[in-house]
Amino acid sequence: MEGFNPNFLQDLVEMKMPFGKYKGVTLCDLPEPYLVWFHAKGFPAGKLGMLLSTLYEIKINGLEYLLKPLK
Template identity: 80%
Template sequence: MNPELLKDLVQMRMPFGKYQGRLLCDLPEYYLVWYHQKGFPAGKLGMLLATLYEIKLNGLEYLLQPLKR
């Protein structure tokens, strides 16, 4: 796993939609599940959301905690 992806998850904000302005790492799991079913957007944002989906699905949120500080 690329550590830069994890860093981006705690620094980048959602650029659009219901959760616009919220840090990606703070997006609710059900929102990521919805994206997983409908398809993640193309590009870096989609890759980050897919990574966050896998992190939350597998209970690995603790990996992000040290980076949020």
């Protein structure tokens, strides 16, 4: 992938949600229904939106095991 940052997945297990109901929760620990809500309403712009969108795809496709070695 052009421009893919190899640390992108690492960010999912280190970065905390900066606002909202789950402020301070590590992104990978956000509940799936919250991500589904974002998917319906629209993800935020920028890196956070890309991370949440990626996490949404990981969770709905049962791929959370990909993140376990990074934790």
